[in-house]
Amino acid sequence: MKRVVVTGVGLVTPLCVGRERTWSRLLAGETGLGRIRGFDASRLPSRVAAEVPKADEIGVGEDRGLAEDELFHAGEVLGTTVEEARKTPNFISYALAAAREALADANWEPRTEEQCQSSGVSIGVGMTSLAYVVDAAKQIDSSPAGYRRVSPYFIPRALPNLAAGHVSIKHKLQGPSLCPTTACAAGAHAIGDGIRMIQTGSAKVMVVGGSEAAIDELGVVGFSRLRALSSSFNDDPQKASRPFDVRRDGFVMGEGSGVMVLEELEHAKKRSARVYAEVAGIGMSSDAHHITSPVPDGSGALRAMRIALENANCQASDIGYINAHATSTPLGDRAENSAIQQLFPQTTLVSSTKGAIGHLLGAAGAVEAAFTILAISNGVVPPTVNLEEPDEEFLMDYVAHKSRPTIVQHAMSNSFGFGGTNVSLLFRQFVR
Template structure:
């Protein structure tokens, strides 16, 4: 085991994805680079005011779990496990041989096992308490997504779940980095998962006006930074990274896919759902992440923006980026393709940022046809842009005014 090193020496050695853009990293990246949206009419939402979503359509539980296993896991835990398996394999690690006491798990989520809770609540009302599953409280609680990863992978180190709304993924990765720096772990499986496309979740978000009403043209509904945006499209997804101290990764000759250089977090302390009108909290998080990374404002080449396709967020975020980073970075929002995966959004976008740095490619912002005139940043649209990328930022902002920003560097 290496002695704890500086916080800036954290390596990403493995990545895993399950999202509406595909099953596995290669398929995801191809779809995101194509700019082809995934939103579609969702039969399970029939009769609701908004019946469109971004499902992980390529995922089939029976392809990944033994008979009789999947039904014991909420969908959110299933997605997390599949993404984590890919990430660990990509890192070249074998849970059968590692020292599990030195392996931690930190995952973010917003909703946890909401599908299980809704289904069991319906049983309570319609059939009575005798029909409730005895597994409900080992399926639905938010901690269980990390617990099931630990059980499968034999990860006996710190086991945590972060719940900072749509900033949950970066919060998890930032926390994992701190565990490595403190010497509490040698490997941390980090990221986020959410499976929030359920009737109650969708009805509530529709009632508060957060969802796009473009139900007659679902593919065009998620349109970050576009003049015609009218709300987000909810998605399900999981994104996982394997983090190690850079010295340890190099000692075992691992492929270093990227480095986590900095992390910043803040609270708006302003409103339960609306961002601060001047983006003060988001700006504090961004500046803190840059300071933590030791990166100057003019050194950022690319930003994977939160870009939620909501009227308030996109303008506020763009103004923050212009104030702090100027016009230089090539900005994208991959939510035009994937929709908004809530607590998993920042995690899958971290993986997309790793891939952008690796390939020197900035994905296009899908459905961006007419840039809002108030947005004065370089937003990539229409097609992927080839560019030399050394340093990138991934932004995530959530309900409650919770903000998380990561600064990543090439491996």
């Protein structure tokens, strides 16, 4: 199998737009959580979300201490007029912005026919924006000929694979184009697919990640009806996402995108590319248990982590840091923690960055994999924000509140999704 390395990272998150500023705010223990701005959520049980700070949301820059260039500008990203930008859903715009940053960071823009044909894209999306579906249904019901009022852009807006499609078109990536839609594991699966494309020789470069923008009224209602969202911290929204904490009561919906550039090692070396980390292993499994709830003992997650270790030829004691999936739900955090404690020594550092950015659904695995890579590259582990009192059976070091400078040679990122799908990605320091 060919060796695969990470040479570029791009991020659009609730903390801000851009890799460096997102990372610095994450390490500082800041959060991107707040009251829902996109619609009136006053009648809903959960009124908190982690939204990407946008230039057209009055006050959001000042509220979060962000400069103008750290806000999201759809027109700037798309290179279009404001009217054209409105025709492009945010999950596509976020992916384009993150991909642009990742490719610039990697200093890779294919130009020759061979470069274009050997560069592919894999961007996972958990669910499309339901607001477009609701709006189209209203138009159909508005009159006998209401179907004529449905936008001709409805299907291109709704198809999840159009994030990968737009990135492919924008950057002339003519290799494989993929889009896993495996719920909250989609971004991690997309990275895994990209790794396999390079390892098997189907591509030399893969632009991989995840994107999501599903914070709309129906999306929040749907997760609320599942009793999956936090509803106890509406008056203190920055405290609502609290992985591993005894007072956790559900996750906080987030949005954004994480994209990285993967390269076959020899390809990266030939062009003297800077390397963040090397891919060490991948583990995948299925709970085969329940459509929304994990196996209580975490056995599905445990298998994925074990497979990743075997794939990387690593021991559990080699892993210095785990970026946990931990979404701040009572059952999910307990199941994953049980799996981690069965496999790893208590000295292994574990944190969940969802305390700072909420749960980005299909983008979560990609953004968190990027954080894991940055932890290896920068020698510092990001904190678990809002962890005030762990459950009594939670015995790991969860890096509460403050980031931890430490040399990380091997690190793992976990992602789990509805339907019982599990992915563990393992990265290591790059050694030539």
